[in-house]
Amino acid sequence: MTTKPYHDIPGTIIFDPEMAQLGYHLNQFANSLMQAANREKFKANERAYLDEWAMSEEQKQAVLARDYNQMMQLGGNVYFLAKIFSTDGLSFQHAAASMTGMTQEAYAQMMLNGGRRPEGNLYKEQNNG
Amino acid sequence: MARITAGVATSHVPAIGAAMDLGKTEQPYWQPLFKGYEYVRQWIKEQKPDVIFLVYNDHANAFDMNFIPTFAIGCAPEFKPADEGWGARPVPIVKGHPALAAHITQSLIQDNFDLTVVHKMDVDHGLTVPLSLVFGQVEAWPCLIIPFAVNVVLYPPPSGQRCYDLGKALRKAIESFPEDLNVQVWGTGGMSHQLQGPRAGLINQAFDNDFLDRLIDDAENLAKVPHINYVREAGSEGIELVMWLIMRGALNDEIELKHRFYHVPASNTAVGHLVVENKKA
Numbered sequence: 001m002t003t004k005p006y007h008d009i010p011g012t013i014i015f016d017p018e019m020a021q022l023g024y025h026l027n028q029f030a031n032s033l034m035q036a037a038n039r040e041k042f043k044a045n046e047r048a049y050l051d052e053w054a055m056s057e058e059q060k061q062a063v064l065a066r067d068y069n070q071m072m073q074l075g076g077n078v079y080f081l082a083k084i085f086s087t088d089g090l091s092f093q094h095a096a097a098s099m100t101g102m103t104q105e106a107y108a109q110m111m112l113n114g115g116r117r118p119e120g121n122l123y124k125e126q127n128n129g
Numbered sequence: 130m131a132r133i134t135a136g137v138a139t140s141h142v143p144a145i146g147a148a149m150d151l152g153k154t155e156q157p158y159w160q161p162l163f164k165g166y167e168y169v170r171q172w173i174k175e176q177k178p179d180v181i182f183l184v185y186n187d188h189a190n191a192f193d194m195n196f197i198p199t200f201a202i203g204c205a206p207e208f209k210p211a212d213e214g215w216g217a218r219p220v221p222i223v224k225g226h227p228a229l230a231a232h233i234t235q236s237l238i239q240d241n242f243d244l245t246v247v248h249k250m251d252v253d254h255g256l257t258v259p260l261s262l263v264f265g266q267v268e269a270w271p272c273l274i275i276p277f278a279v280n281v282v283l284y285p286p287p288s289g290q291r292c293y294d295l296g297k298a299l300r301k302a303i304e305s306f307p308e309d310l311n312v313q314v315w316g317t318g319g320m321s322h323q324l325q326g327p328r329a330g331l332i333n334q335a336f337d338n339d340f341l342d343r344l345i346d347d348a349e350n351l352a353k354v355p356h357i358n359y360v361r362e363a364g365s366e367g368i369e370l371v372m373w374l375i376m377r378g379a380l381n382d383e384i385e386l387k388h389r390f391y392h393v394p395a396s397n398t399a400v401g402h403l404v405v406e407n408k409k410a
């Protein structure tokens with residue numbers, strides 16, 4: 001991956017054209033869940049449904065594990081992936097919380113307290129950047 | 130001639146639509162948010178716009194990975210609310226204004242803004258939540274709406290400067306339409322929010338309030354803020370704010386602020402809302 005100015009933003013994956021190419025099939029799979037019939041098929045046998053798509057094994061494993069950070073590392077975009085957690089009956093807030101490693105309750109409370117503060121969250125530390 | 134009289138800016142968080150659809154607006158969590166929209170509910174009844182040019186973004190609903198237009202204008206007579214994966218919102222069909230949309234398309238493209246022309250498109254929460262916030266729960270939307278979808282999902286979206294300049298060209302386009310119409314331009318999305326990764330939940334109240342200040346009276350310079358500042362400081366999804374600059378560009382340089390509201394949180398997001406009018410000449 002080339003170095004881009006946004007690669008030094010901590011905890012963030014920017015969905016740019018490179019990521020879009022990497023995630024094409026993953027995102028199209030996710031959007032197929034906008035149709036009720038496909039949601040049923042997926043729920044009945046997730047692995048079999050995933051095998052109908054030209055996704056990498058890594059991408060399939062990330063979906064099965066509902067590891068959203070990993071899905072985004074592999075080219076997923078949150079607005080596409082939203083169709084997966086909607087199929088699971090979960091909200092954007094639930095999904096976002098799962099990406100931070102916080103419990104749903106702790107995350108919701110952080111938002112009520114004004115959200116994650118910008119201080120210390122705008123640049124990666126020089127050491128691990 | 131058609132004239133632009135006013136602008137509205139608002140966030141378009143899906144959870145706000147769900148709160149309205151599920152009758153939760155009086156709950157303590159939501160009550161302060163909806164209070165911030167009482168002004169616009171009254172104001173819009175007095176303004177009675179004929180047409181709203183509504184700037185929003187599609188969230189991977191009408192457009193999937195196959196086509197991602199940077200600027201797409203809806204030229205159809207009507208647009209259905211999208212099924213975003215849990216059934217379509219129970220809100221009215223959106224009626225367009227094909228003649229004005231065709232006129233704007235010609236004018237903007239000849240002014241060097243290369244639009245994508247759309248004749249069939251479902252509209253998602255980005256468009257329907259602002260309508261619900263302003264008009265409430267109604268049987269039919271009381272005016273015609275031209276959807277204008279801006280890509281902010283795939284990076285990079287158009288720059289703030291490009292959006293602001295497009296707004297200015299839009300002003301020229303609307304004001305050269307021969308029919309006598311009261312037109313409003315709305316800009317939606319934002320404010321600071323990040324829906325992804327370990328940094329999810331980022332809110333930057335200082336950034337947001339500075340953006341609101343400058344949108345009103347320093348838009349020329351605000352338009353120069355580069356993308357990296359939005360994504361770094363307002364979150365990866367906070368970059369939706371560039372869409373507000375289309376609204377601002379479409380209005381006169383001098384505007385009158387009628388209402389300003391800011392609230393944290395709605396789900397993962399900071400909510401901002403402005404009502405502005407063109408100063409009468």
Ligand SMILES: [Fe+2]
Nearest residue numbers: 141255318369
């Ligand atoms: Fe949005």
